[in-house]
Amino acid sequence: MVVSRLILRSLLKTASEDAVLEIAIAWLGSVNATKLTARATQIAAVASAMENEEQALARIAGLPRKLQDLLETFLAAPLHACPVGELFATQARNFKSRFDLDACLSALHREGMLFPATDRKWTGFDGPGYAVPLELAQCITAHRQRTRSALKDVLTLQGHLDVRYFRQRAAKSSKAEIATDKHAEHARKIYKLYSMESSIAARRLKLPAQVAAVFTASLLHHGGLSTWEDLLHEFDVEDLPDPELMRKCLLDAMLGTTGPLPLARFGIQPSDQALIVFHEVALVELQRHGRAHPPQVEETLFCGGNLATNIGRFLRELQQAKVLFTADGELFKASQKRIASLLLPVPGGFLPLELQLELLYRFCLNRRLVDRRGERGLRPTPLGLEFDRSPLAAQVKLLLQHMLEDRSLPGEAFHQVRLRRVLLRMLRRSEPMQWQELTILPFLARNAYLAQLDGAQAEEFFAARFQGGGYTPTETLQQMAFNLLLWVKRRLYPLGIVDLGMRDGRPVGLRLSQFGAGLLDAEPAGKVGGTRSTVIVNPDFEVLLFPGDDVHEAVHAIDRFSRRLKSDHVHQFKLDEASIRAGVAEGLTCEQILHELTDRARVPVPQNVLYSLEEWAGRG
Numbered sequence: 001m002v003v004s005r006l007i008l009r010s011l012l013k014t015a016s017e018d019a020v021l022e023i024a025i026a027w028l029g030s031v032n033a034t035k036l037t038a039r040a041t042q043i044a045a046v047a048s049a050m051e052n053e054e055q056a057l058a059r060i061a062g063l064p065r066k067l068q069d070l071l072e073t074f075l076a077a078p079l080h081a082c083p084v085g086e087l088f089a090t091q092a093r094n095f096k097s098r099f100d101l102d103a104c105l106s107a108l109h110r111e112g113m114l115f116p117a118t119d120r121k122w123t124g125f126d127g128p129g130y131a132v133p134l135e136l137a138q139c140i141t142a143h144r145q146r147t148r149s150a151l152k153d154v155l156t157l158q159g160h161l162d163v164r165y166f167r168q169r170a171a172k173s174s175k176a177e178i179a180t181d182k183h184a185e186h187a188r189k190i191y192k193l194y195s196m197e198s199s200i201a202a203r204r205l206k207l208p209a210q211v212a213a214v215f216t217a218s219l220l221h222h223g224g225l226s227t228w229e230d231l232l233h234e235f236d237v238e239d240l241p242d243p244e245l246m247r248k249c250l251l252d253a254m255l256g257t258t259g260p261l262p263l264a265r266f267g268i269q270p271s272d273q274a275l276i277v278f279h280e281v282a283l284v285e286l287q288r289h290g291r292a293h294p295p296q297v298e299e300t301l302f303c304g305g306n307l308a309t310n311i312g313r314f315l316r317e318l319q320q321a322k323v324l325f326t327a328d329g330e331l332f333k334a335s336q337k338r339i340a341s342l343l344l345p346v347p348g349g350f351l352p353l354e355l356q357l358e359l360l361y362r363f364c365l366n367r368r369l370v371d372r373r374g375e376r377g378l379r380p381t382p383l384g385l386e387f388d389r390s391p392l393a394a395q396v397k398l399l400l401q402h403m404l405e406d407r408s409l410p411g412e413a414f415h416q417v418r419l420r421r422v423l424l425r426m427l428r429r430s431e432p433m434q435w436q437e438l439t440i441l442p443f444l445a446r447n448a449y450l451a452q453l454d455g456a457q458a459e460e461f462f463a464a465r466f467q468g469g470g471y472t473p474t475e476t477l478q479q480m481a482f483n484l485l486l487w488v489k490r491r492l493y494p495l496g497i498v499d500l501g502m503r504d505g506r507p508v509g510l511r512l513s514q515f516g517a518g519l520l521d522a523e524p525a526g527k528v529g530g531t532r533s534t535v536i537v538n539p540d541f542e543v544l545l546f547p548g549d550d551v552h553e554a555v556h557a558i559d560r561f562s563r564r565l566k567s568d569h570v571h572q573f574k575l576d577e578a579s580i581r582a583g584v585a586e587g588l589t590c591e592q593i594l595h596e597l598t599d600r601a602r603v604p605v606p607q608n609v610l611y612s613l614e615e616w617a618g619r620g
Contacts, residue, residue, distance in 0.1 A: 009047070021034075027050065028049060053143050056136060059111070063113075067113075070094075073090075075137055075140060084102070105130055115131060151451065154276060155451045156451045157191065161194065200285065203253040208241075213235075214241060214275065215250070215277065223282060223439070223440075226274065227271040244258075246275060255277060255278060267412055268412075269477075282444065283444055295501055297435055297501030298504070304515060304551065304556075305396065305515070305553070306346070306567075307346075307356075308395040308396055311363070313339075315369065319379070319585065327376075329372070340356075341353075359408075367398065369383055389586070403492070411475060422449045423445035426445055426448070435510070442488065446477070446484065496513060535602065537601060539606040542574060545600075547569070558571075558573050560586060561579055561582070575609065580616040
């Protein structure tokens with residue numbers, strides 16, 4: 001028979017009086033423990049102390065890390081009990097010997113965390129074992145569950161409704177299983193009602209004028225998560241309502257709340273007082289604002305497959321000329337300048353040529369597309385040659401995977417890498433070629449990420465930094481979004497996945513490009529629409545490319561055997577002997593070059609061009 005409640009009284013049933021007193025001293029202190037003379041009173045007082053969350057957490061935090069890790073094994077085990085033999089079989093790598101494990105178990109026993117459980121009706125195991133009292137285990141588990149959902153409870157409407165109306169009711173119900181199903185169904189219906197766009201709009205219109213002004217400013221300037229200091233900079237003190245008034249109005253309207261955001265344990269700068277618009281509300285309101293006030297774009301910047309084309313140019317330069325690197329693995333300055341002059345620039349100056357070359361060089365090293373050889377020379381590897389001949393979509397997907405893990409941009413890498421994945425999921429659901437305000441997507445991605453943040457994983461990651469001392473989180477909520485936006489401008493935009501809209505010389509909008517839509521949906525760009533890019537080849541060897549739905553593939557293909565002169569609505573290229581021979585050296589045949597031109601040609605390719613191409617390709 002297995003008993004399901006390993007309470008402290010059961011675990012201490014056969015313990016001596018001295019052992020009970022020792023445990024009482026560990027939890028209550030020597031003065032308080034000696035005041036209690038009766039055994040039952042001592043055990044009850046210790047059990048009460050174990051249920052005190054603050055005291056239990058403090059005592060566990062004071063344990064050496066090795067003992068904390070061992071205790072975690074028991075907390076995760078069925079009935080919070082483990083036999084010593086099985087424990088050593090699974091945890092042997094963490095201990096020097098069986099004696100080391102026994103010493104750690106004895107240390108936890110002296111601290112009042114573990115107790116011998118040799119009776120088979122308690123453990124169900126053969127041989128001796130140890131168990132954590134149910135009082136302590138439940139206290140720690142409840143704290144961790146509450147902590148892991150703490151951000152969701154504060155940042156989302158769903159979490160707020162659950163805490164305020166349903167969680168406590170379900171817990172108090174006598175028929176827990178039936179009540180849980182009933183309350184869960186009721187919660188879903190209420191949540192669906194309160195998260196409807198029309199319902200949110202109606203509640204927003206009922207806000208007092210001053211509260212509504214602050215609510216709107218927090219949404220548009222901070223994405224719905226703003227510190228009180230930020231708001232004080234934007235409003236006069238007399239125009240800014242009291243935090244308690246804001247909290248009451250927002251909670252009554254089920255739109256948000258105010259209060260502290262203790263984010264330091266997640267590696268984010270905390271806030272003593274913040275204004276929080278629920279994530280579901282911010283999502284609806286920002287999308288509504290974006291539809292009503294689309295950005296006024298004067299100039300469109302787009303890159304297409306230029307970054308992939310530049311990798312091809314870099315690899316071809318390594319084949320044709322000697323490129324040296326320093327003892328630190330960096331390119332020599334002379335080589336940097338020469339290669340950078342061959343690259344296509346990123347319109348708008350968001351990624352200067354030198355930084356672009358550095359980015360491409362790191363990518364090639366990371367993906368083993370280039371090899372550092374003797375005499376400090378660089379050459380393409382077989383993987384590099386294969387990459388240069390692969391379709392554009394495949395090249396950009398590899399680049400995107402590399403950009404997702406890029407640590408060279410500002411921001412806490414732990415959060416930024418995960419934020420980028422959230423943003424890509426949101427971007428995938430965006431309407432292609434439809435402008436939206438520049439900051440909306442980064443704000444929403446940040447809010448969604450925080451609402452689903454795995455508290456345990458983040459806390460464990462940053463705990464090591466705090467233990468080392470001297471670590472203080474510096475990235476604010478606002479900086480998280482702006483650092484993500486920087487990644488969009490310096491990585492997604494050069495990849496051609498998004499286009500940027502400019503007004504008065506600065507970016508004001510972004511949109512998912514046609515090429516990006518095809519790439520993120522894992523479909524070739526040519527399948528997104530119904531038109532195909534076409535070319536006109538002039539007798540002076542000029543090639544004019546008129547864009548269609550597969551324009552990026554076409555530009556990338558023609559770039560391999562020509563010189564690009566201009567990229568605008570119509571792309572201009574020039575054919576010459578050097579460019580044709582470079583294409584042949586890269587692996588193209590004369591038939592492939594001619595097919596790319598003639599297959600897209602609006603009018604027949606001039607005979608002198610056909611003759612020259614065959615002659616130049618033959619020499620290559």
